[in-house]
Each structure stands twice: as C-alpha cells, then as structure tokens.
Amino acid sequence: MTATPPGRGRTPPEPNGRRPQRTGPDGGTAVRPARVDGYAELRDYAVVGDGRSAALIALDGSVDWLAWPDLDSPTLFAAVLDHARGGRFTLRPDVPHTAARRYLPGTNVLETTFTTADGTVRLTDALTLPDASLSPSRELVRRVEGLAGSVPMRWSVQPRFGYGARAPRPAHRAGVPVATSGTDAVAVRAWDAGRPRCTADSVTARFRAEAGTRALIALSYAHQEPLVLPARAECEARLDRTVATWRRWADGRTYAGPWREAVLRSALALKLLVFAPSGAVAAAATCSLPEGIGGERNWDYRFSWIRDSVFTLDAFLGLGCAQEATGYFWWLMHASQLTHPRLRVLYRLDGGARAPERTLPLSGYRGSAPVRVGNAAAEQLQLDTYGELLQTAWLNATAGGRFDADIARRLAETADFVCGLWRRPDAGIWEVRSAPEHFTQSKMMCWVALDRALDLARRRLIPGRHEARWRRERQAVAAFVDTRCFSPRLNSYVRSTDSDDLDAGLLLGLLHGYRPPGDPRTRGTVDAVQRLLRNGPYVSRYLGSDGLPGDEGAFLACSFWLAEALARCGRADEAVRLMEQLIALANDVGLYSEEIDPATGAFLGNLPQGLTHLALISAARAVGEAVR
Amino acid sequence: MSLWAALAGGFVGTLVLTTALRAANALNLTRIDLPFLLGTVLTSDRNRAKALGYGIHFVNGQIFALVYYAVFAAIGYSSWWLGTVFGLVHGLFAATALVSILLPLVHPRMGTPQTSAPDVALLEPPGFLMLNYGTGTPTVTLAAHLVYGAIVGGFSAWPG
Numbered sequence: 001m002t003a004t005p006p007g008r009g010r011t012p013p014e015p016n017g018r019r020p021q022r023t024g025p026d027g028g029t030a031v032r033p034a035r036v037d038g039y040a041e042l043r044d045y046a047v048v049g050d051g052r053s054a055a056l057i058a059l060d061g062s063v064d065w066l067a068w069p070d071l072d073s074p075t076l077f078a079a080v081l082d083h084a085r086g087g088r089f090t091l092r093p094d095v096p097h098t099a100a101r102r103y104l105p106g107t108n109v110l111e112t113t114f115t116t117a118d119g120t121v122r123l124t125d126a127l128t129l130p131d132a133s134l135s136p137s138r139e140l141v142r143r144v145e146g147l148a149g150s151v152p153m154r155w156s157v158q159p160r161f162g163y164g165a166r167a168p169r170p171a172h173r174a175g176v177p178v179a180t181s182g183t184d185a186v187a188v189r190a191w192d193a194g195r196p197r198c199t200a201d202s203v204t205a206r207f208r209a210e211a212g213t214r215a216l217i218a219l220s221y222a223h224q225e226p227l228v229l230p231a232r233a234e235c236e237a238r239l240d241r242t243v244a245t246w247r248r249w250a251d252g253r254t255y256a257g258p259w260r261e262a263v264l265r266s267a268l269a270l271k272l273l274v275f276a277p278s279g280a281v282a283a284a285a286t287c288s289l290p291e292g293i294g295g296e297r298n299w300d301y302r303f304s305w306i307r308d309s310v311f312t313l314d315a316f317l318g319l320g321c322a323q324e325a326t327g328y329f330w331w332l333m334h335a336s337q338l339t340h341p342r343l344r345v346l347y348r349l350d351g352g353a354r355a356p357e358r359t360l361p362l363s364g365y366r367g368s369a370p371v372r373v374g375n376a377a378a379e380q381l382q383l384d385t386y387g388e389l390l391q392t393a394w395l396n397a398t399a400g401g402r403f404d405a406d407i408a409r410r411l412a413e414t415a416d417f418v419c420g421l422w423r424r425p426d427a428g429i430w431e432v433r434s435a436p437e438h439f440t441q442s443k444m445m446c447w448v449a450l451d452r453a454l455d456l457a458r459r460r461l462i463p464g465r466h467e468a469r470w471r472r473e474r475q476a477v478a479a480f481v482d483t484r485c486f487s488p489r490l491n492s493y494v495r496s497t498d499s500d501d502l503d504a505g506l507l508l509g510l511l512h513g514y515r516p517p518g519d520p521r522t523r524g525t526v527d528a529v530q531r532l533l534r535n536g537p538y539v540s541r542y543l544g545s546d547g548l549p550g551d552e553g554a555f556l557a558c559s560f561w562l563a564e565a566l567a568r569c570g571r572a573d574e575a576v577r578l579m580e581q582l583i584a585l586a587n588d589v590g591l592y593s594e595e596i597d598p599a600t601g602a603f604l605g606n607l608p609q610g611l612t613h614l615a616l617i618s619a620a621r622a623v624g625e626a627v628r
Numbered sequence: 629m630s631l632w633a634a635l636a637g638g639f640v641g642t643l644v645l646t647t648a649l650r651a652a653n654a655l656n657l658t659r660i661d662l663p664f665l666l667g668t669v670l671t672s673d674r675n676r677a678k679a680l681g682y683g684i685h686f687v688n689g690q691i692f693a694l695v696y697y698a699v700f701a702a703i704g705y706s707s708w709w710l711g712t713v714f715g716l717v718h719g720l721f722a723a724t725a726l727v728s729i730l731l732p733l734v735h736p737r738m739g740t741p742q743t744s745a746p747d748v749a750l751l752e753p754p755g756f757l758m759l760n761y762g763t764g765t766p767t768v769t770l771a772a773h774l775v776y777g778a779i780v781g782g783f784s785a786w787p788g
Contacts, residue, residue: 051744070741129745130742130744137742245745249746271746276743277741277742277743277753278753279749280752323747326750331752334752337653351761352760404674
C-alpha cells in the first residue's frame, strides 16, 4: 500500500536525498510522504523502542518493521523488506497530506503531524515501558489527536508472524480483534478510532479526527503466555510515563560539548540498541536493509559485535551511562567466556555464540535480495577483535573498574593467544568474504591488544607472568606493520601487506593508539585517506575487492573517524568543517543508517546504525576537546 | 538413617557439585556459575560476590539435604539410588524453574524477559533450561545434581 502512488504527487529528491520541505506546525519540516514501488526511502524512517525490541515507522505513519518479543526475534511487521508480504501497521489521513515529525524532546517517542486541507492531526508513537499495572508483555501505542478541523483517518494492522511467513486471519475475542500464530498473539485495542473490522488478513478501520478529540490504538503482544488486554486509561498513562521515563534518562546525560543535540539523539538511539535483559548492544535494529539498492550486500545486524565494544564503552562512560557501561562490560566478558580464548566476531544478544545465516523468501527492500537473517561473519577470524577486547577492558579499568581473578586471568590468556595468532591472515574488520589476507588494521589491533595487556599488567590488574613475551611479540607486530604494511609511495599505511590499496579502517588503528597523532606516518595516512577515499563529507571503506559483486555507499562511521583523526592531529578547523557537514546528513529526526549514497544522499544499510552514532559521539567529544 | 549424616552428605555433595560446575566452566562447556549468581544478589562487587556466593551455596546445599532427609524419613527409606532420583527431580526443577524463572524474579541485578529501558541488566537471564549460559548447561547441571543426590542419599542411609 502506498501513501501516494508512485509517480503521482511525489516530489523528486534534491541532490542530498531530501525532498523540498516547508515548515510544519511544530517547527519541524513538512513534506509529502512518498513511496517508490511500495517502499519508503530509508531516510524516511524513525525508530521507537523499549530496550527489548524496536519498530521502524515511516514518515507516512506506517510501522514497517517490528520484531517481537525481542530485537532479534522474527518479525510481526517487515514491510520494509517485502511490502507485499512483510506485514505493516498503517495509520494516516485518508486525504492528501504532508507530514512533519520529531522526537518529543529528550525521548524516543515519535510525534508526526499530518496536515491536510481539512485540518491537522498529531500522531504519537511509542513502544511503551512497563509500569506497576499489569502491562502487556510488549505494547505499541499510537495516539491520534485532532488539532484543527476534521480529518478522515484510516488505519490497518496487517500482522505477519515469522518474517511474513504466517498471515493469520484475525478474529474478535470478547470484542477485541486478535491474531494468533503458534505461541504468539497480538490484540488490537482501539478507542475512538472507528469500528475495527477483521478482514482475511488484517484489522482495519476509518474514523474522523475532530479538533480537540483523541483516539488511541494499542497493539498488545504475548509470547508463550496469555494476552493482557489493558484498559484505555492504562495505555494512556503508560504512554505518558514512557515519555517521562525517557526524559529522565536523557536529563542524566552529562555531555556538554559541541553538537549536543546530535550527541544526545545518538545516545538515545544507542539506548534503543541496548538489549536491556542482558546488557548487550546490537549493531542495528534491523536486518538486510541493503548497502546498495538491488544488491546482495544485505546482512543481519541484530547481534553485538566485538568490533564496536571500544566505542560503545567509551560512549557510555563519556555520557555518564555508568549502569549501561557496567552492564555491557559484564555481558561482554560473560558472552566471550564459552569461546575463550578464541573470540567470535559477534555474539547473540542473549550471549550465545551461534548465528547461523539463512535466507528468507522475501523480495527485499526494493528488490534487494537475498534477505538474510543470522550472520555467517560470526565464523570468521578477525584479529582486530582481540585488540578491541583488551582496549575495552583497559578503558573499563582506567574508569575505575576492577577485574575479578577469573576475568583478569582470561584477559592475560587472551594476550597469550594473540602472541600465537597475529601472524595468521584474517577476514579483517570489514568481514570480507574473499580469501583471508594480512590486513594492516588487524595487525595494528593485535599490537593494541598486547600494548594494553602490558599496561594492565603494569597496573597489576592482570597477571603479568608473560610480560616479556607480550613485549617481544608487540615489537614483532610493529616491525611487520611498519615494513610490510606501509607504502612510501603513498606515505601511508595500506590496506594489507605489500598492496597499494587504502582502507579507512586504518584510521581506527591509529585512533586506538597504534601510533601517536603527531607521528609522520599517522599524518601521512590521514592525508592519504582524505586524498583517496574522501569525497566531500563521504568516506569509502576501501576501494579494493571484497569477494562480493556490486557497489556500496559511503560508510558513515569512517567519515566520523576521519573527523576525529583530524582533530587529534591538531587540524581542528578541518575537523569542525567535516563534522558540520556530517551532522547535516542525518535524517529529519537525527538518525543515521550505516551508509549513504554520495550521489543521492539516500540512506543505505541497516538503521539506526549503532556504529555510526557511536562514531559521531566519539568524534564530537574529540573535536570538542581539540577546539578547547 | 541419620540427620547428621544427611547434613554431612549435603556438604560433600555441594562440594562435588560446585567443583563439577567449575570444571565445566574451565572446559568451556557452560558459563553457569552458581556462587556468582547467588552472591550478586547481595553485591555488585565481583570478588565479594563470589565469596558470599560460595557461602550461600553451601547453606543452600544443607537446606536441600534437610529436604531430602525429610522425605527419606517420611517414607522410611534412603539409599544412593533414591538420592539420585531426588537429584534428577532437583536438577530438573533448578533448570526449568528455580534458576530459570524464580531467581531472575528476585535477583536485583539479573535481567528478565520483561526488563526494559532505561534499566539494564548486569547479569543476563539464564533462559529456558539455562541455555543462555551455553548449550551444555542443562546437561552439566543435571549431571552435577545427580551426583549431589546420590551423595546425600548414600550418606543419609548411614545407620544412625
């Protein structure tokens, strides 16, 4: 279903991917929602969540992604991956309209204002947080307020359990429309929102939103337990409390540097990726949103990557999220225990190590197939993870954290393991599916692993019996990197041994301290990345092959890493200019995806992308310090 | 049948159970650590939690030995094999309800499926059959409880 049929009433995008805008009634920017072949632009999605699951809501009010009960569960709505089969919850004016939206300040509660010729309507969306009353296991609440005039509204809930595999026929139970499938059930509660009618595969209704009136629609979900059918007053109160709870959390953030709004929004987006039951942090809320439209680079990001751990812990500590930092570090050490001393590239949110990859019979976002769940990268060897783990532990220690004897022993054993492992080729930070290589960034991070282990041993936080070996191997890694992985011609480190390719991941090795910021080779590498991988604010990950056909967009985290590297190298003015450009690339509610198409500004890849928001937070803090 | 023998069996059984689980940790079979789970009910200091947890764990071992003894006394018979049967029931109860469901409900630092933002669990919930702590966890836990039951049953049968 399209809010506006393709080719009719759709405003063409501007070069930066945005449609012409005008100021909305609440100061936001009002645009006419549009779809192409049934799909909204990825840039048009906002996310709401409750710390356990998350929903993507398009500018036209359609909930096109919702995985229940957990972030990594099969979906109830997946129209973003298959507009015909995925399932969705549409709610919008039944007449031509524009839409403007924002998050309620300091919250993850979304507010969309629809303006029509007949009047204005405000839609407030949230996955509510449970309270003292008997709350549904999971709940999506949508409040519709008539602000002016009389607006005809139409809504439709099309539940499709199991990634679109099961489309049960909804039926009324005690007057409430309910759809069930196996041990899952969803109830549709509606008050002053028309008379819900059950069709073959959906629950639909129409109503008029009159000025001064308020309607409410709530989805109540149950998994392996009876449905809870809340009263309207409970839903209303829970929505209000959800707003207040998010505001309290946002008020507790301590950041006072530049780009505060963007940093706070990034913190809130990151908080949505924290899986509250375990403390794990997912890389993104979605799976298989394409890195190239029509391409096959479609991955499931609903796992926690070791790669992101340093930025994650650093962001939590820097923003005053002590609880999240401790929870994450505990989770990280617990999750990696079973595979010790070997690290998996990623772990499931429940701490499990297996993430078998399979494809789903969905058409994919705008035909971008295959749609994958699970992630085969879990099986890869990525040497950089060891550096990330030791660096994360080191950050935790420098922030006052202490290790118990078991964790201290494991960290020391991890350093021992790196001594025997670093000479092997690996898949690298970008998880290439071509043959393993000696990636420079991987080796740099092995150096970081041993360097941090030595420092932790010096502080007597981990056993230092093998310090001499760690020191010896650290020197051997440095000798390897500085002789085999540096190009005098480019005056830069290169992607892998004896190549002349560049890789933006090198910035990461430098940011983690492989060489100091003032070092000529650091400066040379930063210059080379600017020269060869940068295009305006956009930075490509690499230019070499990766074993997959097709192209991808510019990787947003790399742009923020470049800004941070510039700041640390003392080039604050350049860093500020780049940051200003990057901050402007966010969508209308301040979110980022993984990648962006430099030609059109279109979002690509999964969203909201934790690494992008983490990189933003880290860069903003670094640039802020450099400017001071 | 002897109460003191049952208590002695509870002590030795807990010692063996704890050692077996610790060995399973070292062999990367499971991440379950009962003393740690119990101790973190009282403190978030990891070292102190483990020390306290061992104490609580041994007290629990004595309490369960008393429950075993009460049932042995009620039916007027005890033996190592009947203790093993009790251990089987005990282990299944621990895996499906006690640790999986009841402990997260009373544990202030452990997540449950209902834990939501802005809270964050410090300890991940065990999940059904405690599988979140590794696929070997139910097997290891059940085996350890079978041994515990056999020891308590065998000790209880000691002539009093």
